[in-house]
Structure formats: structure tokens, C-alpha cells
Amino acid sequence: MTTTTPALTPDPITDLETHLTKPCPLTVAQLDVLNRQIKQWGKELGFAHIGVADIDLSQHEAGLQDWLDKGYHGEMNYMANHGMMRARPNELHPGTLRVICARMDYLPPDAGFASNLTDPNLGYISRYAGGRDYHKMIRQRLKKLGDKITEHCQTLGFDDTDFRPFVDSAPILERPLADKAGLGWTGKHSLILHPDAGSWFFLGELLINLPLPLDIPIEEGCNTCVACIKSCPTDAIVAPYVVDARRCISYLTIELQGAIPEEFRPLIGNRIYGCDDCQLVCPVNAKAPLTQETDFHTRSVLIQPDLLSLFAWSESQFLSQTEGSAIRRIGHKRWLRNIAIALGNAPANPAIISALERRKDSQEIDDMVLEHIDWALLQQTQKAPLETLSRKTQRVIRSIQKGLPRDA
């Protein structure tokens, strides 16, 4: 990020006490050329789509407040901590006039969705998480884009370009911004999707103090479809465009620190890290491109992984096998918690019972994990050998085989 100097003639938009910037002297024609350049540089940096949005998210403030008031964020206190700053990019980074929104595709080749979900002895890991953690990589690429813009502006005599890259965890409404920037429409599962690209992509943003020309949002395309709402294993999509995170398997297996409420455990099936079901049944994903980044390819140890092998990993094995991956963030205990649930949901098997019993004696678990192991043992000892997939999961699998044959 470049440093800024106080403005000689204060600009009403950017004249904030904490951060003064000079009004941008670039002409409309220069900004147009720069806009085209930014899109070209974005492509060269591996972004599949770049769009520009203004900073007015006022129409989303009531929806965000309502979501928080209903407690849908669960334990994710960071969602509530910053007040409405999440919907006000100019408060988050004073001086911001535009948000450059970027899309990076993550769908790995040979995703094997259906084969993975069909076999309850395998763990299912969300396809965004099988490779390298995306946060740092995307932020670095956005920073490079910002540096290129800064250099270009300097050649035009403007030395005060100021930008700040964001990816994911920062308090900003990434999806409404991407929607405004024309990266896609907001699907009923609340994710951004594009007719040519589906939804298997990450979003990142560059907040910038240049009045770049704006992109136009694309038309909403869900029409009468409600496949994602109907297929969600835990009924987490409580209304079109609204996800109660407390019910979402992604939240339960990744964000939630403590025990996973019992009512959700049978519904989680073999999903041990995140969930893709609402995207798997989405017809728009039939055309989704594969990632161009080998960093996002699933590492071999996580391809169709056997639950018992994963459950046997010691903490040091867990840390080395997940080094550089987003999975590492949940830590070994939550990893064991999640796998214990999947083992409880697997068909009755003496080998599973012994593995669960062995883990009870391990130094690496605490009371929280122990409670999940006991739950899994109860499931294992109570069920008939061939009880397996829920009806909803069977429907999701049929839908993948029909709609996403390449990735089935």
C-alpha cells in the first residue's frame, strides 16, 4: 500500500479526519484506459473475472442487521464486532471510492464428488480446501494488481493511489460487492454464481481511491429453481438468499469451536470439513471451469481419504499433512471431533469400534472430543450393518451423476 499525503484542496468524498487524499486528477479517458488495463493485468495474475463496484451497500445494511439480530452468525463474533463497517467500505478504508472485485476459480480436476459422498467410509472435504490456503495467495496477487495500478498512475502524474486488498475474513460484504461488480448474481444459496462460471470460486477485493468506471450487475438467473434450498442436508438455507450459519455444515465443522449439536450429527454424514451440497445440485455449475491454479489441486493424501486413516493421524501428523492448507486452522481436536461424527455415521464395523475405543485412551483428546467418540460408539453399536446414506444425500448423489458427469 502506498502512503498518502494531506490534500491541499479537500475533496468532500475523501476528506476524512484520519485519511486525507488528493482528488484524483485523471481524466475520464485515462480512467477508461486504466480500467481496461486493470482487467488485463487481473487476467495475467490468474483472476478469471475482474469487475468494479461503487461503495454504496446501504440497501444491504438492513439484511445484514436482521441476520445478526437473529443470531444466524452463531459464535462468529467477528461478524458482529465491526457494526455496519462491513457494509461501508469507506469506513473500513477511508478514501475508498471503488472496489475492484476479483474471482479466482478453485474447482480441482477429478473432483470425484459423487464417488466420495457415496462411500460412507471415506471423508468428504469441501473442494475449496483440498489444496493450498487461498487467503494469502489471493491477497498477494491483489497487492500486485494494486502495485501495477499505482505505477501506472504515477506515469500519469498521480502519486497518491491508495489501495487495500481483502480476502474473506475481513469485515466486508464480499458477495453484495461482487454482485454489483457484475461477477455474478446472488443465488438462493447466497453464493455468487455466473452463467459461464458457476460458483466454484473465491472472491477478493481491492479497495481503491480512484473513481474508475463501474461495471454493470448481471441479471438474476435462479428463476423458479429451489434445488439448493431443498437439498441442504441441515435445512440451513432458511429463506432464499439467507443462510442460518448455525445450521450450515460448513460452520459446524469449521467455525464452531465446541460440541456439534446432536441433532445435526446424523445429517452431517461423511462431511468432515465444510460442505458443497448446495453447489453440487446447482444446475449453473454444470459449465463451471476447472481451476487454473495447481496450488488448488487436492493434495494426494486428501483425495477420497479413508476415515480410519485420517482418524489415526497424531497431532504432529495432522500438522504436517495439512501444512499450508486452510484445514490446519481448525486444529487436531476439531479434526478428530468431525471424523468421529463421520465414523458414527458409517456402516457398523468392528474396525471402526476398535479405532474409536483406542482414541478414548489417547492423550490427544479432551472432553469435547471424548463426548463425540462416545456418541459415535453408540451409533456404531446400535445400527444394523447396512444402514448408510440419508435420502437427501442419495438424491444429491443422483443429481451430481446426472448434472456434473465430469466431476462425479
Ligand code: B12
Ligand atoms: C461468514 C461466512 C460464512 C458463514 C455464513 C454463510 C452466509 N451465507 O452468510 C459459513 C461458515 C456458514 C460459510 C459457509 C460457506 N462459505 Co463463506 N463466508 C463467510 C464470509 C466471511 C462472510 C459472509 C457474510 O457476510 N454473511 C452475512 C450475510 C448477511 O451476508 P451475505 O450472505 O454475504 O449477503 C446477504 C445480502 O447481500 C442479501 N442479498 C443479496 N442479494 C439479495 C437478493 C435478495 C432478493 C434478497 C432478499 C437478499 C439478498 O442477502 C445475502 C444473504 O443474507 C464471506 C467472506 C466475506 N467477507 O464476505 C465468506 C464467503 C461468502 N464464503 C464462501 C464460501 C466458498 C463458502 C462455502 C461454499 C464453503 C464450503 N464449501 O464449506 C460455504 C457456503 C455456504 C452458503 N450457502 O453460504 C465464499 C463465497 C464465494 C462465492 N462464490 O460466493 C466467500 C465470499 C469467501 C471468499 N472470499 O471467497 N461462510
Ligand code: SF4
Ligand atoms: S454448505 Fe451445505 S449445509 Fe451449508 S447451506 Fe450449503 S448445503 Fe446447506
Ligand code: SF4
Ligand atoms: S440451485 Fe437453483 S436456486 Fe440454488 S443457486 Fe443454483 S440456480 Fe439458484
